Amino acid sequence: MQLGGIFLLLLAVGACQSADSKDKQAQAAAANRAVPVAVASAVEQDMPVYLTGLGSVTAYNTVSLKSRVDGQLIQVNFREGQQVNKGELLILIDPRPYQVQLASAQAQLFKDQASFRDAQLNYQRFKDLLNQSGAMSQQQVDTQKSMADQFEGAIRSDQAAIDSAKLQIEYCHITAPVSGHIGLRLVDAGNIVHASDANAMLVITQLQPISVIFTLPADSLPVVVQRMKQGTLKVDAYSRDNQIKLATGTLLTIDNQIDQTTGTDRLKATFDNKDGALFPNQFVNVRLLLDVRKDSTIVPTVAVQRGPQGSFVYVVKADKTVEARQVTVALTQSNQSAIGGGLQVGEVVVIDGQDKLKNGAIVETRNPTGNSKASQSTTQPATTPPTS
Numbered sequence: 001m002q003l004g005g006i007f008l009l010l011l012a013v014g015a016c017q018s019a020d021s022k023d024k025q026a027q028a029a030a031a032n033r034a035v036p037v038a039v040a041s042a043v044e045q046d047m048p049v050y051l052t053g054l055g056s057v058t059a060y061n062t063v064s065l066k067s068r069v070d071g072q073l074i075q076v077n078f079r080e081g082q083q084v085n086k087g088e089l090l091i092l093i094d095p096r097p098y099q100v101q102l103a104s105a106q107a108q109l110f111k112d113q114a115s116f117r118d119a120q121l122n123y124q125r126f127k128d129l130l131n132q133s134g135a136m137s138q139q140q141v142d143t144q145k146s147m148a149d150q151f152e153g154a155i156r157s158d159q160a161a162i163d164s165a166k167l168q169i170e171y172c173h174i175t176a177p178v179s180g181h182i183g184l185r186l187v188d189a190g191n192i193v194h195a196s197d198a199n200a201m202l203v204i205t206q207l208q209p210i211s212v213i214f215t216l217p218a219d220s221l222p223v224v225v226q227r228m229k230q231g232t233l234k235v236d237a238y239s240r241d242n243q244i245k246l247a248t249g250t251l252l253t254i255d256n257q258i259d260q261t262t263g264t265d266r267l268k269a270t271f272d273n274k275d276g277a278l279f280p281n282q283f284v285n286v287r288l289l290l291d292v293r294k295d296s297t298i299v300p301t302v303a304v305q306r307g308p309q310g311s312f313v314y315v316v317k318a319d320k321t322v323e324a325r326q327v328t329v330a331l332t333q334s335n336q337s338a339i340g341g342g343l344q345v346g347e348v349v350v351i352d353g354q355d356k357l358k359n360g361a362i363v364e365t366r367n368p369t370g371n372s373k374a375s376q377s378t379t380q381p382a383t384t385p386p387t388s
Contacts, residue, residue, distance in 0.1 A: 033362070034320070034362045034363055034364040035353060035356050035357060035361055035362065035363050035364065036353060036363070036364045036366060037314075037316075037322075037350045037351075037352060037353035037354075037356075037357070037363045037364070037365060037366070038350070038351050038352035038353060038365075038366055039316055039348045039349065039350055039351060039363075039365045039366070040299065040300050040303065040348070040349060040351050041346060041347070041348050041349075042297050042298065042299045042339065042343050042344065042345050042346060042347050042348075042349060043297075043298050043299075043345060043346075044295055044296070044297060044298070044345045045295075045296065045298050046292050046293065046294050046295070046296065047292065047293040047296040047298060047331060047333060047336070047338045048289055048291075048292050048293075048333065049289070049290045049291040049292065049293060049331065049333065050287040050288060050289055050290065050333060050334075051216055051220050051224070051287070051288040051290055052285065052286065052287050052288075053214040053215050053216045053267075053285075053286045053288070054214060054215065054283065054284075054285060054286070055212045055213060055214025055215075055237070055269075055283070055284050055285070055286040056212070056213055056214070056281060056282070056283055056284070057210060057211070057212050057237075057278045057279060057280055057281065057282040057283075057284060058210070058211045058212070058213055058280060058281075059180070059205035059206055059207060059210060059211070059280045060206040060207070060208075060209050060210050060211050060270070061178045061180065061204075061205070061206035062203065062204070062205050062206070062280075063177050063178055063180070063203065063204045063205075064200035064202075064203050065090070065091075065174060065177075065200055065201050065202050065203070065204065066195075066197060066199075066200050066201060067093060067171075067174070067193040067194065067195055067197065067201065068171040068195050069093060069098070069168050069171045069172060069195055070192070070193070070194045070195060071093040071094045071095075071097065071172060071192070071193065072093065072094045072190065072191070072192050072193075073091060073092070073093055073094075073187065073188070073189045073190060073191055073192075073193060073201075074092055074093065074094050074189065074190075075091065075092035075189065076090075076091055076185065076188070076189045077089055077090055077091065077092070078090050078091075078182055078185075078202075079182075080182060080183070080184050080185050081181070081182060081183075082181075082182050083179075083180070083181055083182075084176045084179065084180065084181075084182055084204065085176065085179045086175075086176055086177065086178055086179045087175050087176060088175060088176045089173055089174075089175050090174050090175060090176055090182075090202070091174040091201060091202075092172060092173055092174070093171075093172040093173075093174070093193065094172070095168075095169045095172040095173075098165050098168040098169045098172065099165075099169060101161075101164075101165040101168070102162060102165035102166060102169065105158055105161035105162040105164075105165050106158075106162055108158045108161070109155060109158035109159060109161075109162060112151055112154040112155045112158055113155055115151045115154075116148060116151035116152055116154070116155055119144065119147045119148035119150075119151050120148050122144050122147075122148075123141070123144040123145050123147075123148045126140055126141045126144045127141050174201075176204060177204070178204060178206050179206060179208075180204040180205050180206035180207060181204070181205050181206075181207050182202055182203075182204055183202060183203045183204075183205065184202075185201075185202055186199060186200060186201055186202055186203075187199075187201045187202075205280055207273055207276065207278070207279070207280070208272065208273050208274060208276075209249075209270050209271060209272055209273060210270070210271050210273040210278050210280075211252070211268055211269065211270055211271075212235070212237055212249070212268070212269045212270075212271065212278070212284060212286060213266055213267070213268050214266070214267055214269070214284075214286040215259075215262070215264040215265065215266055215267070216264060216265060216267060216288070217263060217264055218258045218263050218264060218265055219263075221254065221258075221265055223290060224251075224254065224267070224288070224290070225254065227290055227291070228251065228254075232250050232251070233250065233251040233288060233289060233290070234248065234249075234250060234251075234288075234289040235248070235249050235250060235251050235269040235271075235286060235287070235288050235289070236248050236249075236286070236287045236289070237249070237269075237271065237278060237284040237285070237286055238284060238285040238286070238287065239284070239285070240283055240284070240285065242285045246277040246278060246284060247271045247272075247273060247275075247277050247278055248271070249269045249270050249271035249272070250269060250270060251267060251268075251269050251288060252268045252269055252270050253267070253268050254266075254267050254268075255267065255268075267288070269286070269288075293330075293331065293338060296330070296331075296338040296339075297338065297339045297343055297344070297345055298336050298337070298338055298339075299313065299336070299337055299339060299343070299349050299351075300335060300336060300337070300349075300351050301332055301334075301335050301336060301337045302335075302351045302352065303337075303349040303350065303351045304327070304329055304332075304337050305354055309326060310326060311326070311327055311328070311329050312324050312325055312326050312327060313325055313327050313342075313343065313349045313350070314349060314350035314354055314357055315343070315347055315348065315349055315350075316348040316349070316350060316363060316365060320362055320363055320364075320365070321360050321361060321362055321363070322350060322357055322359070322360070322361050322363055323359060323360075324357075324358075324359050325342055325343065326342055327339050327340075327341065327342035327343050328340040328341040328342055348365070350363070
């Protein structure tokens with residue numbers, strides 16, 4: 001019995017040792033198993049420095065056309081949505097009443113000119129008779145001179161009436177004051193319009209060039225003002241999802257006062273808009289280029305992790321192991337970060353899979369984009385750097 005118990009005990013001890021050996025082997029195999037990660041290389045390139053803001057597109061000029069005379073619309077020479085040029089005839093109001101007024105004023109002018117010539121001749125006769133024989137009194141001469149002056153005044157009044165009638169006829173021909181895009185027609189041919197009408201007949205918006213008004217924090221204004229003194233600043237307009245660049249323009253001016261409720265100021269940029277990508281009242285994301293940092297060491301922003309000791313990246317070494325290395329981030333712009341220290345150009349960093357890594361871990365590298373220079377991913381949650 002005792003021999004049997006000892007034998008069973010030895011069997012149990014052997015089984016425990018065998019199980020422990022298998023666990024150690026499994027742990028060793030797990031430790032040596034490569035962790036799949038995505039990587040990118042640190043590259044040397046110029047790093048643009050942007051200020052970003054939300055903007056709204058506004059027409060460079062907006063003109064609401066109203067009638068300056070009363071009359072009936074007899075011609076509408078445009079299509080809704082048409083592009084028109086400055087000076088192009090758009091609407092014709094019946095000019096015939098004003099043509100009648102012009103003819104009447106011209107006839108009155110002809111009549112008063114004839115009376116003026118007669119008064120002038122009589123004045124000259126009276127004056128000669130006064131000087132030669134005294135047959136006329138000075139009072140008669142002065143009266144005749146006054147009559148001639150009155151007819152001269154009537155002629156000037158007639159000329160003013162003629163000019164007024166011509167102006168009214170000109171007002172009947174409504175032309176485009178600016179080149180631009182016509183909106184919807186607000187009144188149809190055949191209607192009677194008045195100079196006192198509150199509503200416009202049509203609206204023209206100038207889209208080439210076009211403006212964007214956007215806001216920036218007041219704290220950013222000093223550096224913007226300084227850069228404006230050095231030269232023209234470039235402005236890019238992006239779509240609402242901030243993915244598509246719509247147009248590139250230049251900064252025009254800064255508003256003259258800060259909004260105290262928001263702590264921001266308004267800035268205005270202009271764009272050629274040759275392709276019509278910008279439209280009035282469209283919301284856009286604006287990037288104002290302030291500076292370009294030459295020859296910066298650039299990595300995707302997702303490569304930079306943050307922990308108690310600051311920012312760090314996982315660097316893939318030649319033996320396919322990783323090293324958690326402290327770095328200094330000089331600037332983060334969009335999905336790229338400029339490294340100020342701790343990383344060299346050409347070194348490979350992990351951009352995906354950091355949560356499974358520790359110092360010395362073996363990795364299996366892959367490049368999700370096929371381009372080691374950048375990654376379009378968003379910033380990953382910060383992880384704590386492992387101890388050595």
